[in-house]
Amino acid sequence: MTLFQTEKQVNLNNINTANIFAEAKCAHCGELCLPITDAIHSFCCEGCQTVYQILDKNNLCAYYSSADLALKSLKDKENQHFEYLDDVDLQNQILFFRSPNVSRVRFDLPTIHCAACIWLLENLPRLNEGILNSTVHFIEKEIHISFKESVISLRQLAELLDKIGYPPLIRLDKAQKKQSSRLSNDLIYQIGVAGFAFGNSMLFSFPEYLGLSRDSDPSIVLVLGYLNLSLGIPVLFYSARDYFISAWKGLKIRDYNLDIPIVVGATTLFVRSAYEIISQTGSGYMDSLAGFLFFLLAGKWFQERTYKQIAFDRDYQSYFPIATTKITAEGLENISLPKLKKGDEILLKNGDLIPADGLLNGTSTSIDYSFVSGEAALIPVIKGEKVYAGGKWNGQEGSIFLSESVSQSYLTQLWNDPAFQKEGNNVRVQLTGQISKYFTFTLFTIAILTLIYWYSIDKSIALNAFTAVLIVACPCAVALSVPFTYGNVLRILGKKHFFIKNVAAVEAISNIDTFVFDKTGTITSSQIQQSKYVGKKLSVYERKLILNLSSSSTHPVSKTIYDFFYQGNVQKLKMTGWEEKIGKGLKAVIDHHKINIGSSQWIQVPVEDREKGNVFIEIDGTYTGYLSYQRTWREGAAPFMNWAKSKGETYILSGDNDNEKDNLSQYFNIPIENMYFKQTPTDKLAFIKVLQLKGRKVFMLGDGLNDAGALRQANFGMVISENQNNFTPASDAILAASKLDKLAAYLSYAIKSKKLVYLAYGFALIYNAIGLYFAVQGTLSPVVAAILMPTSSITVVIWGLSTTTIFARKL
Amino acid sequence: MRIILVLIFLSLILALLFLAAFFWAVKNGQYEDDHTPSIRMLWEDKKPKDLSQEE
Numbered sequence: 006m007t008l009f010q011t012e013k014q015v016n017l018n019n020i021n022t023a024n025i026f027a028e029a030k031c032a033h034c035g036e037l038c039l040p041i042t043d044a045i046h047s048f049c050c051e052g053c054q055t056v057y058q059i060l061d062k063n064n065l066c067a068y069y070s071s072a073d074l075a076l077k078s079l080k081d082k083e084n085q086h087f088e089y090l091d092d093v094d095l096q097n098q099i100l101f102f103r104s105p106n107v108s109r110v111r112f113d114l115p116t117i118h119c120a121a122c123i124w125l126l127e128n129l130p131r132l133n134e135g136i137l138n139s140t141v142h143f144i145e146k147e148i149h150i151s152f153k154e155s156v157i158s159l160r161q162l163a164e165l166l167d168k169i170g171y172p173p174l175i176r177l178d179k180a181q182k183k184q185s186s187r188l189s190n191d192l193i194y195q196i197g198v199a200g201f202a203f204g205n206s207m208l209f210s211f212p213e214y215l216g217l218s219r220d221s222d223p224s225i226v227l228v229l230g231y232l233n234l235s236l237g238i239p240v241l242f243y244s245a246r247d248y249f250i251s252a253w254k255g256l257k258i259r260d261y262n263l264d265i266p267i268v269v270g271a272t273t274l275f276v277r278s279a280y281e282i283i284s285q286t287g288s289g290y291m292d293s294l295a296g297f298l299f300f301l302l303a304g305k306w307f308q309e310r311t312y313k314q315i316a317f318d319r320d321y322q323s324y325f326p327i328a329t330t331k332i333t334a335e336g337l338e339n340i341s342l343p344k345l346k347k348g349d350e351i352l353l354k355n356g357d358l359i360p361a362d363g364l365l366n367g368t369s370t371s372i373d374y375s376f377v378s379g380e381a382a383l384i385p386v387i388k389g390e391k392v393y394a395g396g397k398w399n400g401q402e403g404s405i406f407l408s409e410s411v412s413q414s415y416l417t418q419l420w421n422d423p424a425f426q427k428e429g430n431n432v433r434v435q436l437t438g439q440i441s442k443y444f445t446f447t448l449f450t451i452a453i454l455t456l457i458y459w460y461s462i463d464k465s466i467a468l469n470a471f472t473a474v475l476i477v478a479c480p481c482a483v484a485l486s487v488p489f490t491y492g493n494v495l496r497i498l499g500k501k502h503f504f505i506k507n508v509a510a511v512e513a514i515s516n517i518d519t520f521v522f523d524k525t526g527t528i529t530s531s532q533i534q535q536s537k538y539v540g541k542k543l544s545v546y547e548r549k550l551i552l553n554l555s556s557s558s559t560h561p562v563s564k565t566i567y568d569f570f571y572q573g574n575v576q577k578l579k580m581t582g583w584e585e586k587i588g589k590g591l592k593a594v595i596d597h598h599k600i601n602i603g604s605s606q607w608i609q610v611p612v613e614d615r616e617k618g619n620v621f622i623e624i625d626g627t628y629t630g631y632l633s634y635q636r637t638w639r640e641g642a643a644p645f646m647n648w649a650k651s652k653g654e655t656y657i658l659s660g661d662n663d664n665e666k667d668n669l670s671q672y673f674n675i676p677i678e679n680m681y682f683k684q685t686p687t688d689k690l691a692f693i694k695v696l697q698l699k700g701r702k703v704f705m706l707g708d709g710l711n712d713a714g715a716l717r718q719a720n721f722g723m724v725i726s727e728n729q730n731n732f733t734p735a736s737d738a739i740l741a742a743s744k745l746d747k748l749a750a751y752l753s754y755a756i757k758s759k760k761l762v763y764l765a766y767g768f769a770l771i772y773n774a775i776g777l778y779f780a781v782q783g784t785l786s787p788v789v790a791a792i793l794m795p796t797s798s799i800t801v802v803i804w805g806l807s808t809t810t811i812f813a814r815k816l
Numbered sequence: 817m818r819i820i821l822v823l824i825f826l827s828l829i830l831a832l833l834f835l836a837a838f839f840w841a842v843k844n845g846q847y848e849d850d851h852t853p854s855i856r857m858l859w860e861d862k863k864p865k866d867l868s869q870e871e
Contacts, residue, residue: 143852201835
């Protein structure tokens with residue numbers, strides 16, 4: 006740690022003298038500095054030089070060719086504030102386990118990306134002796150740490166992680182839920198038990214399969230029978246438990262789901278087998294019972310495997326910070342968001358999110374509402390003006406008086422809409438729902454007809470045939486079609502960076518007939534402009550002057566200029582005579598140089614450049630060059646729009662004003678009346694509702710919190726994301742932005758998979774028909790059952806997996 | 817033929833042991849993370865003490 010600090014010190018000293026001498030870029034961190042040289046390379050400090058030499062010596066200089074990692078100094082990085090972790094209430098919510106000797110905590114570290122990260126993070130105990138143990142979970146990008154609170158506090162721990170480049174992402178909603186893995190563990194245990202019973206009871210049924218005579222050694226048959234019975238008990242009462250619960254729930258609301266025939270089949274199998282074993286009239290079908298439950302549960306597991314690192318159901322709580330700073334008479338106090346009340350005064354720093362609606366107090370500032378409205382421009386606000394939750398504070402430290410509590414704010418009210426109360430954990434595939442109703446009905450009719458028929462002919466066979474029908478018609482294969490077909494689709498698309506929430510969402514895709522698009526950030530790239538500078542080559546110092554001037558204005562064009570010239574480090578220079586004319590440009594005298602940036606009316610521009618550039622630069626009275634930029638459409642947006650138009654109606658909703666209306670209409674070839682501008686998040690939600698009232702199945706493509714309501718209300722809401730770790734609102738699917746050009750192919754593939762499910766149903770029904778052929782005659786032997794039931798399941802599984810994989814080759 | 821009963825019980829006990837081992841492995845979290853251990857095993861198992869001596 007001390008090394009870290011001294012390095013920083015040296016670094017700063019160099020920077021201060023940097024203006025006087027010739028500057029160079031550090032070969033390690035990319036800082037502009039007065040260099041220490043080793044004849045070939047320049048370094049800003051000995052620390053960087055040492056690291057470079059170590060990497061060089063070990064042939065690891067490939068590090069410097071990775072643009073993402075190298076040449077970035079962490080010096081300017083603003084450290085996050087974790088003061089709120091001193092709050093005991095919060096600590097109790099975040100900590101897993103707490104005792105005087107050891108506490109355990111789990112942090113999300115989105116910046117984990119390579120093996121070296123794991124190495125560094127798992128060596129945390131060497132950085133601080135209070136840390137006892139740290140374990141990284143790479144896929145979930147999280148770390149589990151055991152530490153002594155007497156040596157290092159939770160806050161210090163978070164600050165340490167932040168300092169070494171892994172700022173923990175602390176969200177209350179994530180800290181609170183962590184039980185989902187427990188639930189799926191239950192399923193794994195159930196599969197284990199069913200699989201265990203399946204294998205063993207097949208072994209114990211071997212004499213029966215081979216036609217071993219009952220007379221040869223009755224005691225062996227007896228023992229094997231009872232062993233089978235004892236294996237059947239945990240299968241029925243433990244492994245099949247969830248099916249009983251679901252069937253009962255279905256019956257109560259007269260929803261005849263597929264679990265009802267499954268439960269009836271399983272119970273009949275068990276009772277009849279138990280009767281045969283105890284009465285010594287047969288050996289029962291326990292192997293079939295265990296086998297089909299094993300397959301069913303495996304199917305459930307297959308479709309339930311989700312993307313652990315992706316959350317589909319985030320609400321505003323995961324977007325907002327966990328706590329904020331309240332200004333009280335006694336001073337500053339950290340307070341968690343739910344505790345904030347109307348009238349509280351809270352302190353906000355540059356980059357902070359406004360947690361609740363309020364009135365600005367003190368100096369004017371500007372707010373970035375891009376996440377709420379989708380509008381890229383900063384909005385200036387003055388004292389007493391209203392600011393809304395979800396905006397990002399941009400500028401000097403200031404404070405607001407809250408006019409609403411967090412949950413009653415304008416933005417957060419969106420989550421009170423009924424759209425957010427729907428579903429829950431209900432992963433019901435409609436297709437199965439429709440089939441199961443007919444299936445259940447037909448099955449019971451056939452069973453009863455069989456019973457009546459045989460009752461009039463031969464009473465001894467009647468019950469036997471009746472139970473055999475219930476057993477063999479058990480819709481195991483039908484129930485497996487969806488999990489394995491759609492489950493595999495889900496998985497294959499996931500590998501291609503198109504993450505769908507669950508199998509029900511895969512099915513929803515095939516019903517879509519209307520497409521709604523958000524504009525900003527969705528069909529336009531979030532890197533709003535693609536800029537290029539043409540003109541006289543600018544020195545580092547001149548760039549610095551431009552940066553100083555452009556950073557003083559909140560106009561979006563200034564921000565574009567700033568982003569374009571930004572190179573990692575901006576030194577503030579003395580500025581006088583600052584002036585800005587809206588629509589024209591701005592000027593100032595910086596460090597005794599006159600700088601002018603603006604339009605061609607603001608600056609003398611050579612005629613040939615006037616049409617080419619968007620903004621022009623003049624230093625000390627001489628024109629240096631122009632910057633041109635364009636709004637970029639996201640790659641693949643137009644082809645996808647064409648595909649969508651061939652499938653149904655398309656609409657564009659935008660939070661922006663309509664100045665791009667004609668441009669949009671021309672580029673995407675969409676009539677102007679299908680475009681709606683200045684849409685608030687609530688408007689968007691209402692728009693989807695209206696379409697649905699007309700019977701439309703709506704596909705919504707969005708990107709931000711402003712689309713959250715519409716995404717949730719839509720039949721299939723999809724979010725486009727530049728980065729998997731970014732916040733994405735609740736949705737049915739998430740697509741990596743780079744894959745937008747493939748989206749049409751992905752959706753067609755998902756639609757096609759519905760036909761595959763139908764065909765799988767066909768196979769399942771053929772097997773059922775064969776089984777019924779034996780069953781209604783009262784001649785179903787355990788061997789036939791033992792062959793037929795697993796083969797039908799396996800056929801459906803193989804069909805589902807192989808066809809979806811083959812079709813995916815073209816993607 | 818009775819001897820087969822002994823074998824069957826032995827096999828059942830063995831299978832139960834495997835089932836127990838499976839339960840233990842699930843409970844122990846061995847299926848939770850199937851990626852990180854594959855990276856972790858590539859590092860030298862040096863205790864902090866050894867390293868400080870080297871330096």
